[in-house]
Amino acid sequence: MDLINFQPTRTLPGLLLDRARKDPDAVALRYWRDGSVQAITWRAYANRMREVALGLVAQGVKHGDRVAVMSSARPEWACAALAVQSVGGVVIGVYPTNSPAEIEQTLVHSEAVAFVGETATELNKVAEVATRTPDLRLVVGIDADPPTLPKGVKGTRWQTLSDEGARHHEDGSGLLAQSVAAGSLDDAAVLFYTSGSTGVPKGVTHSHRTLQHAVQTFVGLYPQSRRQEHDVVGFLPLSHVAPALVSIFAPLLSRLVVTYCSIGDYERVLRSVRPTAVLWPPRFYEKLAGELIAQTETWPRLRRAVYDAAMWVGRRVAEDRWSRRTPSVLLRIAYAAALRGVFLPLRAKVGMDRIRVAYTASAAMPESVIAIWQIWGLDLRECYGLTETTGAPIAHFNQPFPRPGFIGRIFPDPRFQVKIAEDGEMLLRAPLLFDGYWRHPTETEAVFQDDWFCTGDLVERAPNGDIRLIGRKKDVIITRGGKTINPQPIETRLRESSLINEAIVVGDARKYLTVLIEPNTPAGGQSTEAVAELLRAEVARVNADLSRVEQLKDFRVLPRSLQVEHGERTANGKIKRNAAVRSFAALIDEMYGANDDEAIANHVRSKSN
Template structure:
């Protein structure tokens, strides 16, 4: 793939048809089930997509229809996406953790005609709201049969639909090719719904063209990926834009081979596959680093001393890299020995010894976490992308072992451009940009102006040209797991209670959300403990309607009202979130307890004993 002059020529299903013709017996993907890894060839991949696509067409799914898929990361998600696109439809990912209310909201907003659910859990949720989704006509169960559904919704199993499709394929072997040939590069291919808001959802529309330019930018992270096989473990939810791009669509244009597995099993599968490519939210790097550090503490005395010496060398090599100074020859020799005898064996216990370059995105990466992996020899780099870009217009392309705190430079294709507005907002113009928010022209026009996408992120450019994120224009929270959450709808729900005057949700760069509550002055309770219990019930009430990632894991009662003079409110009474977080930092820390990032930071700074 020529990264600087790439131009799509075929739709995504068209790429599948071509690939299955050129490399029918090459491994296209793998999956781990009950500890056993099995392979799927390009021929088998295309045949499964064909049967499902023709089955969908036989049951009324037409060009332009929206089809929702609610499943863990597995080959069936991929087959469904390509089958829907083969008939000219638009696939919508639904998070397995979404509540019934959120599923209803998404299906109604998108006017989805079909829903594919993995197990009885997902199918029961959609059955509960099916009567209130007027466009829904077909519900498929991948592993389990759907429960009873109201008329006129048809309930079927995945296997039964594929059997129908196989019969149609036998009657007309060219039918799939005919359907695929009717597609256009500028047809909508996927709606990625922005996560975390319980208000009106926004469906980010990407076409076959924009997604392939997004793949182009991802391929820039691994420039030889079109010619050399890379292995990646796929466990993150495919409803999210980055996993969908990397794990579903990138293999169509590259030699990336995905091994799918359930998220509960990903650590075992990492050790089995030993991936050579990774793009994860910061939380996964932090979690694995914490586990590896803990492992070193149980090593025998001699091995522990060797690790301390290796860390001493590794820190100094990392510092020289960050200041663009070349380590001395003796230092390079010592580091090569530390890497071979200490760091790679340590990483091998997590299955990461073959991984040379890895990436993180979707949330702020603690600098200490990035530093420890670089010390251990993993060239871990931050990059920048949003649902609206799908790919990474800004990253450390060809910049090994970058200094923590920067997201890199613009992708090296003249069609990709960035600029910084007068107020510091990052603006992007590139062929990977989404085409608009689904049936929401007002929101689209607010962020796409004169060919530039207004990201809402505030940045600054360093003298050496790299870009640093410094904040956001809007009050949104990005958790350590990479979920973008609008706190205001959650706070509004809490303040519906007569017991609560003010609620401030926190959780930016944290594992989960918590909330600070200011009780109503009129709250009538016999004791402070009774107030706390009533507030706990109100938090539980709101949590019941939230997705797992949005749920409030703990709360604290503010010891005093928020104050204008302390800068916690504006003159007209609005909350100043940053000031509140600073004022009650100790109260917030109490809700999170031990912090992996702090432990890793101490480890990075500590001296050998």
């Protein structure tokens, strides 16, 4: 792949068929099963894709149809996506945490004709809403039989579908090849549904062309993946845009090999695979760093003294790197010894010793977390992308060990452009930009300004060209795990209670959501404890209708009402969220307690400071 002048020539299933012809016996992907890693070659991958595709055709799936997939990260997800696309269909990722109501909303809006679910849990959810999804006519269970379904909706197993396709393989393989060859690069390939941060979730439409330009930027993050094998562990749900890009589409145009596993197994698989490429939300780096720091605190005194000395050296090397100074010869020698004798063995405990460069995106990353990994010798960098871009138009592409706090620079292809509007909003032009919101032309038009995509993110540019995120125009929360959540519907539900005057949901850059509550004056002289119990019941009532990532884990009652004179309300009474969060920061911190990034920040600081 030419990183600068890249032009797609084939659809995504066409790329799979090409790889199967050129490298039939090379490993295409791996998966974790029963405590060991199993491999699938490009030939086997293509054959599985053909069988599923022909099985879908036999069940009436045709060009333009939408097929939803709700599953953990596994080879069947990738196979389903490419099989659907090979017959001209569009794959839809359904979040594993979605409630039945959210599944219904997605299926109805997309007019999906088929649903692929992994276990009885997913299949039961879709069965619950199937009578209200008029276009649905096929439900496929990967690991379980579909439950009883309404008349007109057929249930089958994944293996049965594949076997049916295999029976048509000789007669249908030529027709399938023709279907793939007839596919257009500008056909819709995937609908990635947003989390509804500005209202009803929107289907972000990406074509075969835009997805391949997104892969272009990912390969820009790991240029060596064009020439030599890179290993990655795929455990994040493929309904999310970045994991789908990395685990399904990037391997088609690179030598990236994914090992799929469930999120419950990922730490064991990391230690087994020892990946060489990583693109994770911040919380996984934070979690692993917290575990390693905890281990160092249990070491014997002598070993701990050696580690402390290595950290002293690592801090000074990191400070020189951030200032673009060259460390002295003695410091470089000392750091090489610290890396080999201390930091790499430490990273090996979580399978992170083979990685030289790693990336994070999707949420705010505490600078201390970036710093600790860089001190430990992992070149951890931030990058920037949205569902509407899939890939990373902005990143530290060729800037080793960047100073924490910046997302990098625009991808070095003249077709990729960035400018900053008068109000500070970042605007983008790039060939990876989405093709529009599914059947929402007015919503699509609203986010473009003279062919520039309005990101909704406020930025500033440093003199050297590096870009820093400073805020968002939209009133949304992005959790540490990268979930984008609109707090207003949750707050509205809470205010339906006669006990609650105001509610402020918080959780930006945190692991979960909590809420500050301004109660109405309690009647009848009820005690504080009694009011708290009543409020707890109201929070539970609202949580019952929310997906897991939207649920409120704790609440605090405000000690006073929100006031204009404190800057917490506008003159006409509207809440100023940021000001309220600042006013009650200590109360908010109580709901989160001691956290990993505080421990990491303390660990990064030199004891002499």
